[in-house]
Amino acid sequence: MIETYRGIVYPTQLDHMGHMNVQWYTAKFDEATWHFVSALGLTQDYVQGSGMGMAALQNTTHYKAEVMVGRLLVIKSKLLEINNKTIKFLHVMYDAESGQEVATSELIGAHLDRTKRKAVPFPEEIAAKARAMLAAEQ
Template identity: 30%
Template sequence: METSIEIEVRPTEIDVMGHVNNAKYLEYMEWGREDWYNKVGLPFDEFTGMNIGTVTVNININYRKEARLGERLTVNTVPLRKGRTSYVLRHVIDNERGERVADADVTSVTIDLKTRKSVPVPDALAEPFEK
């Protein structure tokens, strides 16, 4: 399942170069992941109820074009692949002109909240990767 959110670039997200600070793109992608989890029926409390946490272990991000104050950005999130204890979500950020601003593959691992050790991806999370 692919999801999409829209963001308007705010003054607090701009750096001294006059464009979105590189770290803000990671936040935009995190918002996209949270939206994806919610739309596939796995809000935070569902994970907690399963005694499962998700930990980001790798992000490979490509900064393609600067975004500036007031621009509207769309963050698309799509499941890419799933392993035994890890999975990858792809984020693509485009501006209102349809130009690619940034994209990234984000690898996360599922962990047992008590032991803090990796565990197999639960069926409820694996399902969106199989469609």
């Protein structure tokens, strides 16, 4: 797994019960996603220069522990699967101080032609990086 996010829980991110609201888990996982796909070659330069991008198709989040204000968080991510036009990956959010797993998010995303608004195959260099990442995980 690679580290894709590091941050803190701020008071403004709490809900009326005093723990981090679900919208902030999603936001932090989204930030981790962009670091993760960048590691595959889907960088900001690639997105702006190619007219391609990524679109979320499915997201499953599991909340395992409440996270309170001031907690330091870290997210680590790994690729689970790559297909012609889609990838499946997992984020695991940890309390950075205790090491406790607090949430997971499994996502499926499609490589998107932003002009045509449809899924298209990954370029070979990105697919090759993804295959290498999968091989390293095993």
